Amino acid sequence: MSRQRIVRAAAVQISPDLENGENTLAKVCEAIDRAALEGVQLIVFPETFVPYYPYFSFVRPPVQSGAEHMRLYEQAVVVPGPVTHAMAERARRHGMVIVLGVNERDHGSLYNTQLMFDTDGRLVLKRRKITPTFHERMIWGQGDAAGLKVADTAIGRVGALACWEHYNPLARYALMTQHEEIHCSQFPGSLVGPIFAEQIEVTIRHHALESGCFVVNATGWLTDAQIASVTTDPALQKALRGGCNTAIISPEGQHLAAPLKEGEGMVIADLDMSLITKRKRMMDSVGHYARPELLSLAINDRPATTASPMGAGFSATTSSHSANAFANFSGSAQYEYQRDDASLEPAVDD
Numbered sequence: 169m170s171r172q173r174i175v176r177a178a179a180v181q182i183s184p185d186l187e188n189g190e191n192t193l194a195k196v197c198e199a200i201d202r203a204a205l206e207g208v209q210l211i212v213f214p215e216t217f218v219p220y221y222p223y224f225s226f227v228r229p230p231v232q233s234g235a236e237h238m239r240l241y242e243q244a245v246v247v248p249g250p251v252t253h254a255m256a257e258r259a260r261r262h263g264m265v266i267v268l269g270v271n272e273r274d275h276g277s278l279y280n281t282q283l284m285f286d287t288d289g290r291l292v293l294k295r296r297k298i299t300p301t302f303h304e305r306m307i308w309g310q311g312d313a314a315g316l317k318v319a320d321t322a323i324g325r326v327g328a329l330a331c332w333e334h335y336n337p338l339a340r341y342a343l344m345t346q347h348e349e350i351h352c353s354q355f356p357g358s359l360v361g362p363i364f365a366e367q368i369e370v371t372i373r374h375h376a377l378e379s380g381c382f383v384v385n386a387t388g389w390l391t392d393a394q395i396a397s398v399t400t401d402p403a404l405q406k407a408l409r410g411g412c413n414t415a416i417i418s419p420e421g422q423h424l425a426a427p428l429k430e431g432e433g434m435v436i437a438d439l440d441m442s443l444i445t446k447r448k449r450m451m452d453s454v455g456h457y458a459r460p461e462l463l464s465l466a467i468n469d470r471p472a473t474t475a476s477p478m479g480a481g482f483s484a485t486t487s488s489h490s491a492n493a494f495a496n497f498s499g500s501a502q503y504e505y506q507r508d509d510a511s512l513e514p515a516v517d518d
Contacts, residue, residue: 172441172442173324175209175324175438175439175441176438177210177382177384177416177439178211178434178436179211179385179414179435180212180213180214180386180434181388182199182213182388183389184220185220186220186223188243189219192218193219193251193254196217196255196268199434200258200266201262203434204261204264206436208436209264209265210264210384211266212267212386214387214388216330218251221388222236222237222240222304223356223358223359223408225303225304226303227404228399233306241273244272245272245281246273246274247291255285257289259287259288260289263287263322265323265326266285267282267328268282269330269354270283272294277309280300280304280311281311282295282297282315282352284319284321284328295328296309298315298333312471312472316342318343318347318348324349324350324441326348326349326351327350327351328353328354330353331353338465341453342465344378344379344454347454351375352386353371353372355368357387357411357412357414358390358395358411359408359410361411363410364410364411365413368387368415372415376418377447380452382417382439385414385415385416385417387414389412389430390408412429413428414428415427415428416435416437419443419446419447420447424437424438
């Protein structure tokens with residue numbers, strides 16, 4: 169019989185410093201240090217937690233959001249940079265996998281980005297939310313499928329999605345086809361009201377059941393004073409409360425610890441990895457329960473670029489390859505899952 173493998177995971181519910189991104193980063197480091205004392209091997213923070221989620225964009229019209237948007241640019245995270253170096257150092261020091269949501273700045277654009285650091289400090293995943301939701305589209309650019317990857321870390325195969333990306337079943341399936349063992353999900357929290365927390369509950373439990381993996385979900389938290397700093401309108405303040413559901417779910421869809429829906433704190437649970445096989449023995453969505461001859465997935469996982477070099481070997485045939493491939497997919501009754509394996513090499517944070 170194989171040796172039982174246990175991974176101790178933590179999902180952090182925490183409030184950012186809406187004025188100072190360095191203070192937010194300090195809170196992240198402090199939480200990592202506290203988790204290490206509890207023997208945590210994987211820690212997950214909320215969506216775009218550093219420097220903070222752009223709550224202002226949910227309650228203010230675009231014409232009144234310019235100054236706040238500019239301030240977010242000024243404090244946004246550059247990769248690599250001070251934030252990634254701080255996370256790499258903490259990951260190495262504690263032998264911990266860290267999943268952190270950040271506002272990433274890439275020259276003139278911001279992105280909703282998830283960063284994953286392995287226990288040796290390597291940045292093994294940097295992915296951008298593929299489609300920002302509703303008000304977020306005024307803040308962030310779109311990501312691409314190059315980031316729909318599962319990282320083979322020291323604790324297992326770990327993937328990540330942000331917020332309503334979980335309502336894109338093909339994005340989730342892309343991770344499932346890579347045999348995701350632990351799924352790290354991130355939501356902003358402090359939005360919409362109690363119904364958002366209920367929706368998160370359904371979403372994370374369903375993914376755990378469908379994929380046969382653990383889900384570690386983190387949401388953010390705003391204090392009353394912080395809500396008042398975003399808007400003084402009592403009616404709009406209601407839209408910045410509720411929506412918190414920090415939780416850890418088993419492959420059987422069960423909570424492994426009491427979820428956290430109010431205040432700051434940390435949900436910690438031991439993940440018995442044998443439960444993955446127990447679940448998949450009954451239903452493996454990308455194995456014996458799949459019907460690839462009827463239904464499968466095509467993925468264009470090449471990084472999006474705004475320019476491509478035209479070398480000596482460039483030809484009209486080359487330039488039209490992607491368009492022709494898409495046309496072939498669209499006209500076919502059966503799709504093939506295609507992936508450039510070379511693109512799976514992890515980025516290294518020097």
